Amino acid sequence: xxxxxxxxxxxxxxxxxxxxxxxxxxxxxxxxxxxxxxxxxxxxxxxxxxxxxxxxxxxxxxxxxxxxxxxxxxxxxxxxxxxxxxxxxxxxxxxxxxxxxxxxxxxxxxxxxxxxxxxxxxxxxxxxxxxxxxxxxxxxxxxxxxxxxxxxxxxxxxxxxxxxxxxxxxxxxxxxxxxxxxxxxxxxxxxxxxxxxxxxxxxxxxxxxx
Amino acid sequence: xxxxxxxxxxxxxxxxxxxxxxxxxxxxxxxxxxxxxxxxxxxxxxxxxxxxxxxxxxxxxxxxxxxxxxxxxxxxxxxxxxxxxxxxxxxxxxxxxxxxxxxxxxxxxxxxxxxxxxxxxxxxxxxxxxxxxxxxxxxxxxxxxxxxxxxxxxxxxxxxxxxxxxxxxxxxxxxxxxxxxxxxxxxxxxxxxxxxxxxxxxxxxxxxxxxxxxxxxxxxxxxxxxxxxxxxxxxxxxxxxxxxxxxxxxxxxxxxxxxxxx
Numbered sequence: 001x002x003x004x005x006x007x008x009x010x011x012x013x014x015x016x017x018x019x020x021x022x023x024x025x026x027x028x029x030x031x032x033x034x035x036x037x038x039x040x041x042x043x044x045x046x047x048x049x050x051x052x053x054x055x056x057x058x059x060x061x062x063x064x065x066x067x068x069x070x071x072x073x074x075x076x077x078x079x080x081x082x083x084x085x086x087x088x089x090x091x092x093x094x095x096x097x098x099x100x101x102x103x104x105x106x107x108x109x110x111x112x113x114x115x116x117x118x119x120x121x122x123x124x125x126x127x128x129x130x131x132x133x134x135x136x137x138x139x140x141x142x143x144x145x146x147x148x149x150x151x152x153x154x155x156x157x158x159x160x161x162x163x164x165x166x167x168x169x170x171x172x173x174x175x176x177x178x179x180x181x182x183x184x185x186x187x188x189x190x191x192x193x194x195x196x197x198x199x200x201x202x203x204x205x206x207x208x209x210x
Numbered sequence: 211x212x213x214x215x216x217x218x219x220x221x222x223x224x225x226x227x228x229x230x231x232x233x234x235x236x237x238x239x240x241x242x243x244x245x246x247x248x249x250x251x252x253x254x255x256x257x258x259x260x261x262x263x264x265x266x267x268x269x270x271x272x273x274x275x276x277x278x279x280x281x282x283x284x285x286x287x288x289x290x291x292x293x294x295x296x297x298x299x300x301x302x303x304x305x306x307x308x309x310x311x312x313x314x315x316x317x318x319x320x321x322x323x324x325x326x327x328x329x330x331x332x333x334x335x336x337x338x339x340x341x342x343x344x345x346x347x348x349x350x351x352x353x354x355x356x357x358x359x360x361x362x363x364x365x366x367x368x369x370x371x372x373x374x375x376x377x378x379x380x381x382x383x384x385x386x387x388x389x390x391x392x393x394x395x396x397x398x399x400x401x402x403x404x405x406x407x408x409x410x411x412x413x414x415x416x417x418x419x420x421x422x423x424x425x426x427x428x429x430x431x432x433x434x435x436x437x438x439x440x441x442x443x444x445x446x447x448x449x450x451x452x453x454x455x456x457x458x459x460x461x462x463x464x465x466x467x468x469x470x471x472x
Contacts, residue, residue: 004284005324010246031355033427037417040359041409044366048374049402068402083356083363090335091215096324097238097331098245160313163295164288178395185399186406194407 003103003150005096009157016101016153020082023108027078039076042069043083050088061175066107067142068183070115071135074199077111078104102153110146114138115199131198135187140180147172214368215332216340218269225267226337229441230346236445237263237334240452244326250315252459253322259451260329267337277328285324288317340364345433358429370409377401 008016031039049065070077082104089097121134151165190197219226225233244256264274296313335343341361348357381401388394 004281004320005245005327007288007320013245028355034417036355036359036427037362037413038410040362040366041413043359043363044370045402045406045409047363047367048370049405051371052374052398063398063402065402072406079356079359083359086360087363087367090331096245096327097241098327160292160296160316162297164291167287167291181392181395182399182402185396186403187399189400189403190406193403197406197410 003096003099003106003153005098007157007161008099008102008153012153012157013098013101016099016103016105018101020101020104020108023078023105023112024082027075027112031076031079035076039073039080040083042073042077043080043087045069046081046084047087050084061178063182064107064110064143064146064175064179065139065183066111066146067114067139067179068135068186070111070113070142070199071118071138071183071187072197072199073111074115075112077115078108081108081111106146106149106153107142109149110142110144113145114142117141118199129188131191132184132188136180136184138187139183140176142183143172143176143179147176215335216338216343217336218267218273219337219339221268223266223268223337224444225263225333228337228444229435229437230338230343231349231435232437232441232445233338234334234343234346234350236448236452237330240448241327241330243452243456244323244330247323247455247459248319249459250319250322252455253319253326255458256455257322257326257329259455260326260333263333264329267333269332269336273336274329274332277332278325281321281324281328285317285321288320289314292317341431342433345429345431346435348429349435354428358427361429366409366413369412370405373405373408377405 046065046069049063049068051062053062066077066081069080073080085103085107086100089100089103115138118134118138121130124130124134126133147169151169154161154165154168187198240256240259244253244260247253247256292313293309293311294307294313296310296316302309338346344357344361344364348354381397386397
C-alpha cells in the first residue's frame with residue numbers, strides 16, 4: 001500500500017511534500033491542545049492496525065484503515081495518518097523517508113474523502129443499518145482513493161510504470177472489499193457501544209464527555 | 211517487538227556521540243540525494259557509504275535486517291513486473307513474455323537505492339534516543355505540535371501492541387481462528403472497535419493526569435545540545451561524500467546505461 005523509496009522521480013516527491021504541507025496546514029488549523037492526545041491515539045491505532053494481517057488463500061493482506069480514521073477524526077484524520085506514515089518510515093522503513101510526502105497525500109487524502117462520504121449519511125434515513133452501510137462505503141473509499149493516487153504517482157514518474165500502476169490498482173480490490181466489511185462492522189459496533197466516538201455524531205470528543 | 215528504533219542508542223560510537231541536530235541534517239541530505247540517483251554504479255557507492263555508516267554505529271546486523279526485510283517485501287514485485295512491462299524492444303522471451311534488460315536494470319536501481327536509504331535512516335534514528343531525536347527536530351524548527359504528537363504516538367504504539375496481544379489471547383482462548391470469511395471480518399471490525407474504545411478511555415485518563423500535573427501544551431526538557439567542532443567535521447565529511455556522489459551521477463560517467471545493462 002505504501003510506495004517505497006527510490007522509485008518516484010524528484011518532481012513527484014516534491015509534489016508529495018508540497019501537497020502534504022498544504023493539506024496539513026489546512027486540516028490542522030485551529031487545533032487545540034486537548035485534541036493532541038486524541039489525534040495521537042488514532043495515529044498509533046492506524047500504525048498498529050496496519051500490522052494485522054488477514055489470510056487470503058496463499059497470501060495475506062494487511063489492514064489500511066485510513067477510512068476508519070476519517071470516520072472517527074473528521075478532517076483531523078489527515079494529521080493522524082501523516083504521523084502514522086512518518087513513524088512507519090522512521091521505525092522500519094515501511095515506505096521510506098523520501099516518500100513520506102507522497103504516502104501522506106495518498107493515505108491521508110483517502111481518509112479525508114472517506115470522511116466526506118461518511119458525512120453524507122445524514123441525508124439518508126436508513127435506520128439501523130445506516131452506520132454499517134456508510135462505514136463500509138467510507139472504508140472502501142479510503143482504499144480506493146489511495147489506490148488511485150498511488151497509480152497516478154507511479155504513472156506520472158514514467159511510462160515504464162504503467163503496467164505496475166495497473167497491477168497496483170488491481171491488487172487493491174481485495175483490500176477494498178475487506179476494508180469495507182471491517183470498517184462497516186466497526187462503525188455499527190461503535191454506534192451501539194459508544195456513538196460519541198464517531199465524528200459528527202453527538203458530541204465532539206471523548207475528552208469532553210468522559 | 212523490534213519497533214524500538216533506539217534500542218541500540220546506548221552503544222558507544224562516533225555516530226552515537228554526534229550532535230543529533232547536525233546528524234539529522236547531514237544524513238538527511240545524503241538520504242535525499244540517494245533517492246534521486248539514476249545510475250546503478252553510483253547507487254552502489256551510496257549503498258557502500260550507508261553500510262560503512264551503519265557499521266560505525268555498531269548496531270547489530272539482525273536489527274538492520276528487519277528494515278531490509280520490509281524493503282524486500284515491498285520491492286519484490288518490481289523484479290517481476292518491470293522487466294516484462296518495460297516499453298521498447300525485449301532482449302529475449304521468457305515463458306512467452308518479453309524480457310527487457312532495461313526494466314530489470316530499473317528494478318535493480320530502485321532496490322539498491324532503497325536499501326541505502328533505509329540503512330541511512332536506521333543510522334540516524336537508531337543512534338540517538340527517540341525522544342532526543344524528536345527534541346532535535348523541534349530545535350530544527352519542526353512545528354511543536356507535530357513533534358509532540360509524534361512523541362505521544364510513539365508511546366501509544368507500544369501500549370496498543372500490548373493491548374492487541376492481550377485481546378488476541380482472549381479471542382484465541384474462546385476458540386477464535388482467523389479465516390478468510392465474513393465472520394472473521396465482522397469479528398475484526400468489533401475487535402478494532404473495542405480496541406478504539408479501550409484506547410480512548412485509557413488516553414483520556416492519561417491526559418487528565420497530565421493536566422493535573424500542569425501540562426499546558428509545552429514539553430520541558432533537560433536535554434541541551436552543544437555542537438562542537440568535531441560534529442561539524444563529521445557533517446562536512448558526509449556533505450563532501452554526498453556531493454561527490456551526486457556530481458558523479460550527474461556528469462554521466464556511467465551514462466551508457468541507456469544501451470548497456472547497468
